[in-house]
Amino acid sequence: xxxxxxxxxxxxxxxxxxxxxxxxxxxxxxxxxxxxxxxxxxxxxxxxxxxxxxxxxxxxxxxxxxxxxxxxxxxxxxxxxxxxxxxxxxxxxxxxxxxxxxxxxxxxxxxxxxxxxxxxxxxxxxxxxxxxxxxxxxxxxxxxxxxxxxxxxxxxxxxxxxxxxxxxxxxxxxxxxxxxxxxxxxxxxxxxxxxxxxxxxxxxxxxxxxxxxxxxxxxxxxxxxxxxxxxxxxxxxxxxxxxxxxxxxxxxxxxxxxxxxxxxxxxxxxxxxxxxxxxxxxxxxxxxxxxxxxxxxxxxxxxxxxxxxxxxxxxxxxxxxxxxxxxxxxxxxx
Amino acid sequence: xxxxxxxxxxxxxxxxxxxxxxxxxxxxxxxxxxxxxxxxxxxxxxxxxxxxxxxxxxxxxxxxxxxxxxxxxxxxxxxxxxxxxxxxxxxxxxxxxxxxxxxxxxxxxxxxxxxxxxxxxxxxxxxxxxxxxxxxxxxxxxxxxxxxxxxxxxxxxxxxxxxxxxxxxxxxxxxxxxxxxxxxxxxxxxxxxxxxxxxxxxxxxxxxxxxxxxxxxxxxxxxxxxxxxxxxxxxxxxxxxxxxxxxxxxxxxxxxxxxxxxxxxxxxxxxxxxxxxxxxxxxxxxxxxxxxxxxxxxxxxxxxxxxxxxxxxxxxxxxxxxxxxxxxxxxxxxxxxxxxxxxxxxxxxxxxxxxxxxxxxxxxxxxxxxxxxxxxxxxxxxxxxxxxxxxxxxxxxxxxxxxxxxxxxxxxxxxxxxxxxxxxxxxxxxxxxxxxxxxxxxxxxxx
Numbered sequence: 067x068x069x070x071x072x073x074x075x076x077x078x079x080x081x082x083x084x085x086x087x088x089x090x091x092x093x094x095x096x097x098x099x100x101x102x103x104x105x106x107x108x109x110x111x112x113x114x115x116x117x118x119x120x121x122x123x124x125x126x127x128x129x130x131x132x133x134x135x136x137x138x139x140x141x142x143x144x145x146x147x148x149x150x151x152x153x154x155x156x157x158x159x160x161x162x163x164x165x166x167x168x169x170x171x172x173x174x175x176x177x178x179x180x181x182x183x184x185x186x187x188x189x190x191x192x193x194x195x196x197x198x199x200x201x202x203x204x205x206x207x208x209x210x211x212x213x214x215x216x217x218x219x220x221x222x223x224x225x226x227x228x229x230x231x232x233x234x235x236x237x238x239x240x241x242x243x244x245x246x247x248x249x250x251x252x253x254x255x256x257x258x259x260x261x262x263x264x265x266x267x268x269x270x271x272x273x274x275x276x277x278x279x280x281x282x283x284x285x286x287x288x289x290x291x292x293x294x295x296x297x298x299x300x301x302x303x304x305x306x307x308x309x310x311x312x313x314x315x316x317x318x319x320x321x322x323x324x325x326x327x328x329x330x331x332x333x334x335x336x337x338x339x340x341x342x343x344x345x346x347x348x349x350x351x352x353x354x355x356x357x358x359x360x361x362x363x364x365x366x367x368x369x370x371x372x373x374x375x376x377x378x379x380x381x382x383x384x385x386x387x388x389x390x391x392x393x394x395x396x397x398x399x400x
Numbered sequence: 401x402x403x404x405x406x407x408x409x410x411x412x413x414x415x416x417x418x419x420x421x422x423x424x425x426x427x428x429x430x431x432x433x434x435x436x437x438x439x440x441x442x443x444x445x446x447x448x449x450x451x452x453x454x455x456x457x458x459x460x461x462x463x464x465x466x467x468x469x470x471x472x473x474x475x476x477x478x479x480x481x482x483x484x485x486x487x488x489x490x491x492x493x494x495x496x497x498x499x500x501x502x503x504x505x506x507x508x509x510x511x512x513x514x515x516x517x518x519x520x521x522x523x524x525x526x527x528x529x530x531x532x533x534x535x536x537x538x539x540x541x542x543x544x545x546x547x548x549x550x551x552x553x554x555x556x557x558x559x560x561x562x563x564x565x566x567x568x569x570x571x572x573x574x575x576x577x578x579x580x581x582x583x584x585x586x587x588x589x590x591x592x593x594x595x596x597x598x599x600x601x602x603x604x605x606x607x608x609x610x611x612x613x614x615x616x617x618x619x620x621x622x623x624x625x626x627x628x629x630x631x632x633x634x635x636x637x638x639x640x641x642x643x644x645x646x647x648x649x650x651x652x653x654x655x656x657x658x659x660x661x662x663x664x665x666x667x668x669x670x671x672x673x674x675x676x677x678x679x680x681x682x683x684x685x686x687x688x689x690x691x692x693x694x695x696x697x698x699x700x701x702x703x704x705x706x707x708x709x710x711x712x713x714x715x716x717x718x719x720x721x722x723x724x725x726x727x728x729x730x731x732x733x734x735x736x737x738x739x740x741x742x743x744x745x746x747x748x749x750x751x752x753x754x755x756x757x758x759x760x761x762x763x764x765x766x767x768x769x770x771x772x773x774x775x776x777x778x779x780x781x782x783x784x785x786x787x788x789x790x791x792x793x794x795x796x797x798x799x800x801x802x803x804x805x806x807x808x809x810x811x812x813x814x815x816x817x818x819x820x821x822x823x824x825x826x827x828x829x830x831x832x833x834x835x836x837x838x839x840x841x842x843x844x845x846x847x
Contacts, residue, residue, distance in 0.1 A: 142627070206652070208513055218579055238546075239547040240547035247542035292652035327625050328625065330626065331655070332624070341548075352509075355509070357626065358627075
């Protein structure tokens, strides 16, 4: 079997993998998700980006209500949300009127520019940072925090950084084991207490360890919590307070992990996490399915929190830098 | 609370409708547009919303609705019926096999909450006196087996695992024979989280299904899921034929539109909802109640039904006549009050009226006051009840003594009655042209 998710039993399977890899190649092409195809294909180029939307708009001979309605439909179905969708489309209508746009193709360019402008923000990935960094990873249950941490650790390791992980999720059954599996795999050290321990204490120990070992990047895992659970959000604030207080010369960053299959609730998640612990960036996971994760457009629009990373698959290299053009193109891929 | 945000939006939409005596088809369309937006904001799938709104509109702009005395109520009734219909009517339970052990397979995307749900289900069965065996068939996610083992320990039920090196199909098969020899009457299989488009893994699920022929396949879905919920549900259903859905993480502020989408697309019922991280936070799902909750109307339908049950159509017609001829008397007043009281306690009734329950929260409804009114009227002669104008000072004193109240109380009632009568006359004048459409339904002048 070719199941190499999370790399278990990978060594043993490697030989087998090579034997079948060629015939597997074709079927893999079909079953892989939208973003993976985008990633693998030509669509990373500007040409590809334009063509997707152009195809869509070329069905119309003129700009009419139907075109706008279809555009709305596409955006809503991509989870952009009613509010942001109507705002974007209204902007487009106004601009089309002002500039007296007649051709659907011209309209596309404007729309594309609008979206790109909205999403394009210069971000620095943690592994690019000169300054030693503490990355605190937060999010609701089941979005893929621990997995994302494993992948970020690998990216940083590949960039030649010294990485330390902290098992701050002391609540969920076996969460510590899960992170420990990742630390073994990536080859990093792990600071962990037992299950049920105070996660702020774990964070404290981890920061001390990071300082004394002169670690480049410390990643602190936290337990998944619904943003509406006031006491758990208080706990999160406390963890951040402890980290910030002890950080000294280390930079502190908060990464919010969002699940791309989440709908409009993601806005509420971003709002509340941002309110409590000041989110610096978003990692959007699970984009390898059919979900488009358009809600991040609404989040960017309403809260201005940049998307830093996207998760497009289970392999280590499937955590990628966010590229607005690829993302926007995928919204229109049907 | 689940659906609360959605409920608020829909309610304010209908409040606007209710302000209007008569509805034009344009009014209905405007309101339905807001319903549409509210549903979309709650993450109900675009296509599901479109179909739903079309169906409602078709029914709601009919002449019967628009001509009725309570068009807004009628529209709400239609919306409620359609929503209930969409979610599958009444509550559905887990299929238990005729022969032990019953096999339940739990499937879903990564992070939906499968393993936790397995633990919660097991705890529920244990409470019912059953002896479930939990099966760790997720060999891919690091520490998934450990997680299930920890849960098993917490609820004191056995967990079957063969490590992460065995094929999940073999694990499932071995688990069944293990359950048989140990006398476990229920087997709950925790499968690996997977993308619905990951064919290898979906094939594996199919293989497990083929090997153990489960009595029940439950799809676990995160209630925060957006537009993609339909794709996920459709894929799992097509591949495996799911029997029911468990909606998780409903303790947050998700509007839970996914529930509507999934039921609508697959026609499979939502059987349970997860309401928290604690292992007993799993509740049965009632579609009919949920529809009412979405509309924030508690039970307006039961109210209508109760009213129809309790209120004599003939009497109502008579009352209409009297209203029109301005012959409404204290006797009718008492009669009507008793009819309303037959429907239940005042508080109960008020709570069933949309919007009212919320406004009256904390307000103590005084049932005693109604008793007092009844006593006062009962202490009047028939002549006095039919013709209150003749009640002079000495009559008032007699009535007060007879009913154990004070003259002020009697005065107050008479004043209220006169006001009510005036109000009803005005209403009667307004609606003169429409009396024919009343057909047994009546309004309650005192509320």
